[in-house]
Amino acid sequence: MIELLDNFSQLIVTLLATIGAGFLFFKNRGQAYLLLTCYFGTYTLGILYWTLHFYLFNYTPQVFYVSELAWISGSMFLLTLGYALSTPDERKFRHPAIWLVIIFCVPQLILYLSTGDILFNSLISGLAMAIGWNSARGLLYHKKQKHKQKSKEIFHTVVLLIIFLEHCLWTSSCFWVSDTYTNPYFWFDFLFTASLFALLPATKKAVEA
Amino acid sequence: MTYIENVFVCIAGPILLATFFMGKKYYGVFYFCIAGMGVCLLSAYINTFFARLYDADFISATAQIAPMVEEIMKLMPVLFYLLIFEPKPEKISVAVLIVAISFATFENICYLIENGAAQLSFILVRGFGTGAMHIVCGAIASYGLIYVWQYSWLKISGTFGLLGAAIIFHAIYNLLIAHGSITQYIAYSLPVLTMIIGKVINRIYKSNGVKNGGTANL
Numbered sequence: 001m002i003e004l005l006d007n008f009s010q011l012i013v014t015l016l017a018t019i020g021a022g023f024l025f026f027k028n029r030g031q032a033y034l035l036l037t038c039y040f041g042t043y044t045l046g047i048l049y050w051t052l053h054f055y056l057f058n059y060t061p062q063v064f065y066v067s068e069l070a071w072i073s074g075s076m077f078l079l080t081l082g083y084a085l086s087t088p089d090e091r092k093f094r095h096p097a098i099w100l101v102i103i104f105c106v107p108q109l110i111l112y113l114s115t116g117d118i119l120f121n122s123l124i125s126g127l128a129m130a131i132g133w134n135s136a137r138g139l140l141y142h143k144k145q146k147h148k149q150k151s152k153e154i155f156h157t158v159v160l161l162i163i164f165l166e167h168c169l170w171t172s173s174c175f176w177v178s179d180t181y182t183n184p185y186f187w188f189d190f191l192f193t194a195s196l197f198a199l200l201p202a203t204k205k206a207v208e209a
Numbered sequence: 210m211t212y213i214e215n216v217f218v219c220i221a222g223p224i225l226l227a228t229f230f231m232g233k234k235y236y237g238v239f240y241f242c243i244a245g246m247g248v249c250l251l252s253a254y255i256n257t258f259f260a261r262l263y264d265a266d267f268i269s270a271t272a273q274i275a276p277m278v279e280e281i282m283k284l285m286p287v288l289f290y291l292l293i294f295e296p297k298p299e300k301i302s303v304a305v306l307i308v309a310i311s312f313a314t315f316e317n318i319c320y321l322i323e324n325g326a327a328q329l330s331f332i333l334v335r336g337f338g339t340g341a342m343h344i345v346c347g348a349i350a351s352y353g354l355i356y357v358w359q360y361s362w363l364k365i366s367g368t369f370g371l372l373g374a375a376i377i378f379h380a381i382y383n384l385l386i387a388h389g390s391i392t393q394y395i396a397y398s399l400p401v402l403t404m405i406i407g408k409v410i411n412r413i414y415k416s417n418g419v420k421n422g423g424t425a426n427l
Binding site for chain 1: 259263265268269270272273274276277356360362363365366367369370371372373374376377378380381384385388392413414417
């Protein structure tokens with residue numbers, strides 16, 4: 001029951017975010033909005049397939065992870081969005097604190113590889129690391145600037161939050177407690193859903209800056 | 210048992226012969242037509258291989274294995290065309306749609322050989338349901354590829370993203386069909402509805418583009 005509630009809430013939120021981002025793209029014709037629409041769109045399709053499979057057959061997909069492919073596609077769009085919003089100076093910026101992303105992600109990747117599928121986990125974790133790296137670099141770069149762009153800082157913070165919550169989600173799924181509210185997985189997923197929706201206004205402000 | 214390779218030879222033969230007579234200008238059309246049917250044939254073999262490998266049941270084979278294999282296979286001739294010939298954007302959509310149409314046609318022929326063509330209602334559902342679904346998946350890929358292949362930084366993520374979108378649309382359609390009951394009717398109407406919605410969105414986008422002067426920015 002909680003899993004269905006979790007999936008349905010995520011489906012509705014991502015669907016609304018897709019419509020919102022699509023509307024912004026139609027209004028402004030910005031590439032950033034197109035990438036955001038594609039990110040939310042592929043994510044929505046992935047969660048729709050997952051929810052339908054669970055709702056219609058009472059079990060999650062067992063052979064090929066079709067939904068995961070949509071989420072990998074979504075991550076690629078998010079990575080491209082981060083790259084599109086960054087400046088050439090930002091891309092050249094280096095700071096030792098950026099390595100914290102790798103230090104945070106790699107041990108968890110080892111855990112996923114030891115418990116799950118090697119190819120999928122390598123891909124999704126690698127992409128999450130690249131997105132996190134890009135956003136950590138962007139956040140530190142904008143913090144160091146004299147003329148601070150608060151909106152860009154918010155965008156990178158939201159992206160970092162998404163990556164952090166994604167890892168919490170994946171790690172908690174490796175230690176499955178139960179199908180009830182006591183399982184931290186669901187709480188991380190609800191927070192993740194909220195952070196996904198926060199990405200829409202954050203991107204809008206970052207583009208307008 | 211359907212000997213689909215024999216069916217393929219039977220259909221591809223006249224097309225291949227026609228290619229020599231029609232001249233260089235039409236090589237592309239015939240190439241994509243044969244390629245679409247060829248990848249449909251190969252998809253059938255690969256689907257069977259994976260279904261045996263994973264010991265998959267009917268639902269897993271139709272809702273998980275088939276969409277992934279078929280959409281990846283459909284993209285292969287187009288990717289070859291994009292990478293080797295670097296065509297103009299308007300030619301990309303024609304190539305993708307011809308592959309999708311010939312794929313759907315060959316699949317329908319094999320379906321008819323196996324199940325017969327006695328019931329018109331079934332044939333209509335097959336034609337406007339599954340056939341249209343392949344066209345929608347092709348349209349997703351073609352419209353998207355035209356856009357993403359204009360930007361070098363968007364090529365990889367864009368192509369992969371479009372492939373993911375096409376696979377998941379195909380998978381949702383197959384999932385609803387596999388479930389049966391009322392959901393299969395939702396599935397049958399899904400491709401045509403998606404086509405209509407896509408057409409409306411495209412019209413609004415174009416009219417909005419004229420108002421804005423068709424500019425694109427970050």
